[in-house]
Amino acid sequence: MGRLLALSLLGIALALLGERFLALRNRLKASREVESVDLPNCHLIKGIEAGAEDIDILPNGLAFFSVGLKCPSLHSFAPDKPGGILMMDLNEENPRALELRISRGFNLALFNPHGISTFIDSDDTVYLFVVNHPEFKNTVEIFKFEEEENSLLHLKTIKHELLPSVNDIIAVGPEHFYATNDHYFSDPFLKYLETYLNLHWTNVVYYSPNEVKVVAEGFDSANGINISPDKKYIYVADILAHEIHVLEKQPNMNLTQLKVLKLDTLVDNLSIDPSSGDILVGCHPNGQKLFVYDPKNPPSSEVLRIQNILSEKPTVTTVYANNGSVLQGSSVASVYDKKLLIGTLYHRALYCEL
Known part of the structure; x- marks a missing residue:
């Protein structure tokens, strides 16, 4: 009797694991292929x-690139080379x-940049916020951009218990930002378990020198973040979850859900077209190939x-698509004055004239 019960429980456990595995394949769009959409x-x-991995462009056409990201779960073409910040004048x-x-005193050997965001203060000072993973930990670095020297002056390193697995960031002040946590846990095994079990525990955090708080939660894996032009x-x-959430910003900096746009792809970083307010999304058609x-x-x-x-029916169009023969793992797309930049998680980057 005891053996039959054990076998029955084992069968149930295996069935549940099988369901979870199939659900994960669906979340990864593991069977999806993409047809090429080329730009000339x-x-x-x-x-x-x-x-x-991420790109941010200033209103004057200076583009910042976050390069060389390394994660335990991702491939790397330069595993022993630290990351950096590149700039291009469009x-x-x-x-x-x-x-x-980057200024002396900052540990360049452990620089592992992820999401980035710029903020221009009232005195025209440009701040660059960088999500950093030194030794796979989580910090946010704030730099001052010194254009004449083509350099970054490191101002501050931010660590906080509410920022255990930071992915992306949008700056809203000289020391103020919203950030996404793509996992609830920081431990690699617990991260994997959390993803496998589809716990929906990830969130968005607001940070300021005076207050740090969770302002939105319940995401499968919160990733790219940006702010509307207004x-x-x-x-x-x-x-x-293949979704983009639209959240309304409140006077106390809390966020309230307004709507959700469902898509048929894994949505990564979000950029805003400054001329139209359109959202450009770097996507992964097939997440299994990515990991x-x-x-x-x-x-x-x-x-x-x-x-x-x-609107009730937003218009979604494919700007670019490639099967990996040119560009592998697009994570971001940013546009400036009919020029398009497309970045990737661990491959190359593309410059296009529209």
Whole structure:
């Protein structure tokens, strides 16, 4: 009798595990393939060989690239090389990506940059916020951009218990930001278990020197974050739920859910087209290829444009798509003056003239 009961319980456990596995494959879009959508005037950016996970462009056309991200679950083409911040002037006829010098005292050897965001203060000071994972821990670094020297002056390192697994960030003041946690836990095994069990425990945190608090929660895996041009709404990408959440910003900096846009792809970082207010999304059509790297069957790339997201029926169009033959694992797309930049988690970056 005892053996029959044990076998019955084992069968139930295996069935539940099988259901979870199938559910995870569905969340990863493991069977999806993408048809190419090409752009005519594109070339790979020299000097970016191991990922440009996030890109942010200033109103004057200076673009910042977060390069060289390394994560325990991701492939890397340069596992022993620290990350960095590159800059490209999109006003130049043939712009080049140049690495910015970082001030002494900052540990460059452990620099592992992830999401980035810029903030321009009332005195025109430019601050660059960088999610950093030194030794796979979680910090937010604040730099002052010194344009004449092409350098970054490190001002502050932020650590907090409410920032256990930071992915992306949107700056709303010189020391103020919203950040996404893509996991509830910081321990690698618990992160995997959390994802496998689909716990929906990830969140958005507001940070200021005077207050740190969770302002939105219940996401499968909160990822990219950005703010509307009128500063009224925060957009959050839930990568494994294939959703973009529109959240209304309250006077106390809390966020209230307004709507959710469902998509058929894994949505990563979000950028805003300054000329139209459209949202550009770097996407992963097939997440399994992204996490289980096979050079013979590499991860594909996809860029979506979302128009009128506040309307009842937003318009979603595919700007670019590639099966991995040119660009693998697109994570971000940013536009400036008919120029499009597409970055990736661990591969190359693309410059296109629209």
